[in-house]
Amino acid sequence: MQIKVKTGGLLRRYLPEGSGSQCELDVAAGTTPLAVMGQLGLPAEDQYLVMLNGEVLPATQRGEIVLSENDELGLFPPLKGG
Amino acid sequence: MKHIVIGNGPAGVIAAETLRRTDPKCAITLIGDEPEAPYSRMALPYLLAESINEDGTHLRHGADHYKELGIDIVTDQVTSVVPDKRSVTLVKGGEATFDRLLIATGSHAARPPIPGMDLDGVENCWTLEDGRRIAAATKKGSRVVLMGAGFIGCIVLEALAARGVELTVVEMEDRMLPRMMDHTGGEMIKRWCESKGVTVLTATKVEAIEQTGKALKISYGDGSSAEVDTVVCATGVRPNVGFLEGSGIETDLGVLVDNNLQTNKDGIYAAGDVAQGPELLTGVKEIHAIQPTASEHGRIAALNMAGEATHYRGSLSMNVLNTLGLVSSSFGLWDGNEGGDETSLADADSYRYLRLTFRDDVIVGALALGLTHHVGIIRGLIQTGVKLGHWKDRLMKDPNRVMEAYLARTHGSSFGY
Numbered sequence: 032m033q034i035k036v037k038t039g040g041l042l043r044r045y046l047p048e049g050s051g052s053q054c055e056l057d058v059a060a061g062t063t064p065l066a067v068m069g070q071l072g073l074p075a076e077d078q079y080l081v082m083l084n085g086e087v088l089p090a091t092q093r094g095e096i097v098l099s100e101n102d103e104l105g106l107f108p109p110l111k112g113g
Numbered sequence: 114m115k116h117i118v119i120g121n122g123p124a125g126v127i128a129a130e131t132l133r134r135t136d137p138k139c140a141i142t143l144i145g146d147e148p149e150a151p152y153s154r155m156a157l158p159y160l161l162a163e164s165i166n167e168d169g170t171h172l173r174h175g176a177d178h179y180k181e182l183g184i185d186i187v188t189d190q191v192t193s194v195v196p197d198k199r200s201v202t203l204v205k206g207g208e209a210t211f212d213r214l215l216i217a218t219g220s221h222a223a224r225p226p227i228p229g230m231d232l233d234g235v236e237n238c239w240t241l242e243d244g245r246r247i248a249a250a251t252k253k254g255s256r257v258v259l260m261g262a263g264f265i266g267c268i269v270l271e272a273l274a275a276r277g278v279e280l281t282v283v284e285m286e287d288r289m290l291p292r293m294m295d296h297t298g299g300e301m302i303k304r305w306c307e308s309k310g311v312t313v314l315t316a317t318k319v320e321a322i323e324q325t326g327k328a329l330k331i332s333y334g335d336g337s338s339a340e341v342d343t344v345v346c347a348t349g350v351r352p353n354v355g356f357l358e359g360s361g362i363e364t365d366l367g368v369l370v371d372n373n374l375q376t377n378k379d380g381i382y383a384a385g386d387v388a389q390g391p392e393l394l395t396g397v398k399e400i401h402a403i404q405p406t407a408s409e410h411g412r413i414a415a416l417n418m419a420g421e422a423t424h425y426r427g428s429l430s431m432n433v434l435n436t437l438g439l440v441s442s443s444f445g446l447w448d449g450n451e452g453g454d455e456t457s458l459a460d461a462d463s464y465r466y467l468r469l470t471f472r473d474d475v476i477v478g479a480l481a482l483g484l485t486h487h488v489g490i491i492r493g494l495i496q497t498g499v500k501l502g503h504w505k506d507r508l509m510k511d512p513n514r515v516m517e518a519y520l521a522r523t524h525g526s527s528f529g530y
């Protein structure tokens with residue numbers, strides 16, 4: 032199935048080449064946000080701001096929630112300023 | 114009404130003062146765990162540059178300032194919060210109860226997991242105590258490596274340069290200020306720093322730090338190494354939320370708050386570096402670890418705590434920096450806005466750069482380099498969402514006319530028509 036992935040800042044580089052800040056991504060049915068983050072190669076030791084369809088998705092839920100077709104997953108740097 | 118404020122940085126202090134102004138009768142306890150009078154981290158660079166003394170870092174002056182306001186200052190650390198019992202637990206002071214609570218515990222400096230980061234001579238520049246240590250360890254000619262060329266890193270860079278040290282800045286990303294500047298701006302700042310005698314190593318990883326006699330040996334990813342006296346680490350900050358584990362107060366990276374700065378628990382609020390709250394332009398809950406957000410959060414949280422319902426529009430991410438005399442600034446969605454236009458103008462030789470991003474005919478983001486007068490104007494245009502009308506096309510052709518656009522569209526003057 033396909034989902035939409037949006038990124039910001041330096042995280043753009045983890046999207047397929049030429050995507051800019053967002054792309055459509057083919058993922059397996061039953062997959063979780065955490066699995067998609069792994070598939071894209073985001074380093075597991077870093078912190079991220081993760082949004083699912085416009086809502087903040089706390090770290091504890093990222094490995095549990097199952098994604099549906101056309102979901103919009105946002106992956107952003109954790110913090111601005113510091 | 115009994116209020117407890119945890120954290121006595123700018124967010125906590127402004128909240129306590131606002132509470133007093135709004136409710137002359139309430140009880141206010143301001144708890145901080147650093148053994149200092151409430152101070153501003155922002156002032157640390159000036160302390161290091163020796164343009165102020167320690168008193169100058171204090172947020173408020175006059176020994177009796179807090180006493181006169183009836184704000185009870187407590188030096189202690191909160192280790193847990195129990196929302197249902199409306200109580201907090203302190204290391205020294207046992208339990209304290211509240212009607213309303215503000216979490217304003219700020220953030221701490223994060224250190225990358227590199228061998229040797231715990232050695233003597235490897236410092237953060239986050240607390241007043243850090244400032245004292247760096248001041249004691251560095252003098253003219255000291256060999257210093259600064260890890261991290263982000264916003265705080267570049268502020269610290271300026272302070273270290275003012276001490277006359279022999280300075281090398283190491284940044285893992287491929288440019289300086291990777292999270293606040295694009296390549297064009299980041300490259301200009303790098304060239305500027307190099308022209309002022311600072312060595313700048315971008316796209317360089319520190320692999321390890323080891324003790325060699327009295328000095329430190331710092332090794333880089335390309336196999337090279339250098340001997341230095343002090344390493345200052347400015348590689349990011351993390352919100353202080355650890356003590357909330359198990360409290361039921363909802364956290365993500367920071368404490369999640371709504372447009373009243375309230376958490377998921379009634380009567381418990383959060384503000385400043387620790388709060389993850391709505392951003393002005395998108396509504397996305399972000400952490401903006403900057404002083405203007407801390408002040409604004411503190412004030413609005415306190416109004417709500419005191420019963421004056423106040424809606425917060427959201428914070429604007431904004432960084433203004435002076436690096437060895439070159440002023441740079443970034444605002445909002447400088448990195449572009451889906452479907453919106455953008456324009457930029459660069460003059461590398463004179464270190465000037467301006468980039469504007471739009472949503473329809475409203476500016477939603479900007480980068481500026483070498484343009485000091487534009488800072489307030491750009492901030493105003495973004496914060497008030499000024500519709501530019503036909504001025505947008507003029508700006509697309511020449512972004513430097515932003516001052517004219519501002520005057521024309523906000524003061525109704527005939528300027529430029």
Ligand SMILES: Cc1cc2nc3c(=O)[nH]c(=O)nc-3n(C[C@H](O)[C@H](O)[C@H](O)COP(=O)(O)OP(=O)(O)OC[C@H]3O[C@@H](n4cnc5c(N)ncnc54)[C@H](O)[C@@H]3O)c2cc1C
Nearest residue numbers: 120122123124146154190191218219385386402403404407
């Ligand atoms: C060197 C430097 C320069 C900076 N320059 C700028 C600048 O130019 N512009 C800008 O916008 N921002 C700047 N900043 C960032 C700015 O200082 C922070 O955004 C601001 O301090 C945040 O305020 P705060 O009140 O949220 O947190 P803080 O100022 O961090 O205060 C929180 C306080 O709470 C205490 N605390 C934490 N946990 C507990 C607990 N469990 N119990 C009791 N107390 C606790 C902490 O020890 C701390 O004293 C700079 C920061 C540094 C380090």
